[in-house]
Amino acid sequence: MLSDPQAVTSHALEHFAALRNRHPELPPAWGLGVCIPTAVDFRDGTLIAPATARTGGASDTLMWTGFPLRQQLTQQLNLPVWLDDEVNVMALAAAKRIGAPQDLLYVRLSLGLGMGIVSHGKVHRGAAAASGEIAHIQMAGSGGRACRCGRRGCLETTLSGGAMEDAAVTPQALKRSPYLRRLDESSGIRCEHVFHGAAEGDPVCVRLLTEAADRLSVVLAVLTTTYNPGEVVLGGGVTQAGEFFSRAVGQALRRRVLPATSERLRVRMGKEDDALNGACRMVTDWLLSPHVMHVWLPHGSPAGVQELVTHRRQDA
Structure with missing residues (x-):
């Protein structure tokens, strides 16, 4: 049975905070890449579970459908967040391999x-x-x-x-x-x-x-x-x-x-570690893309830049 999405989000935020506290000497994070093993609408980072009420999917799958995971993470962390299907970020890692x-x-x-x-x-x-x-x-x-x-x-x-x-x-x-x-x-x-x-x-x-x-x-x-x-x-x-x-x-x-x-x-x-590498590449590719970089460059860092944190679209 799948865990409650709100509980999973809270657990992830606790781990992220613990990681920050364990390494205070590191500079602030610029962004966060997240992957999850289900289909994601990359336009806004909402989840598209394969099960629907029409097909009679399990209730634990249904409760993840449309859950605003990215929105909750951006609000809690005050960071730009990119979210995608796990297998897509794994494919990205493979595509970035030399050769x-x-x-x-x-x-x-x-x-x-x-x-x-x-x-x-x-x-x-x-x-x-x-x-x-x-x-x-x-x-x-x-x-x-x-x-x-x-x-x-x-x-x-x-x-x-x-x-x-x-x-x-x-x-x-x-x-x-x-x-x-x-x-x-x-x-x-x-x-x-x-x-x-x-x-x-x-x-x-x-x-x-x-x-x-x-x-x-x-x-x-x-x-x-x-x-x-x-x-x-x-x-x-x-x-x-x-x-x-x-x-x-x-x-x-x-x-x-x-x-x-x-x-x-x-x-x-x-x-x-393809999922980890792919999530990192997803974030860096978007942060260093010209149309995103021009938003945060005057601030010196994308961390806390409200236009990125509150922007509903993650593909633009």
Whole structure:
């Protein structure tokens, strides 16, 4: 169950204050970059949850929809704040890497599933800020499982860390894997355990990640053939699986596309700190953009500049 958005915001503000107090010698912060694992309307930084009353989504998801997270942070911190979907800032981090192609796809596989798109070196968000929502594509062969968005048969119900957790606690999996059985008897199994187990060669975890790679390659075959990116980056919690997962996805993907699509396509693992790096790059890119810089430059710093703090739009 998701935590109450107001409680999460208060907790984050407490941590930010503690960080400031711990390092009083540092200069004041100029801005804050925030990412959250759900769709964000980048125009004003409001949240767009995949579940709606119309689709019958869970109430804990619904309470985040439209929550003014950015507005609350700017008011409390008196700082300009930029907020985006976590996978978009991860894609931005990958796009800023030295030697990165101008067009790439970033797939985040953690407890949930998401995708960020970079086109001509910039994050592509689409007309409704909903580009990359591959988690909620309805798939044949999903068994009609209920999804957190309120519908049934979405890709995320069979391809996500949550789906792997469910598969890892079946009697068959626990019987074949002493590693998972020990975890289940002690603290319980989380998707990170499955990722780590695959890196260590546990046969059940390897099978679960191999099946996930095959399912993901079906969707990526369509996307890479259509979009023809130079790189597919795999990040999130699955980075704990190491290069095993990128090799499995790459092999499965190349079986499904023409050589013309795959010959210049690289599939690689992302970094564990892509979200942090991407959030920092998001802030610096906007603060140093000409139309924002001219607002704060006369003040010497963007901190506390009311035009930036109270401005409803974050994309202008």
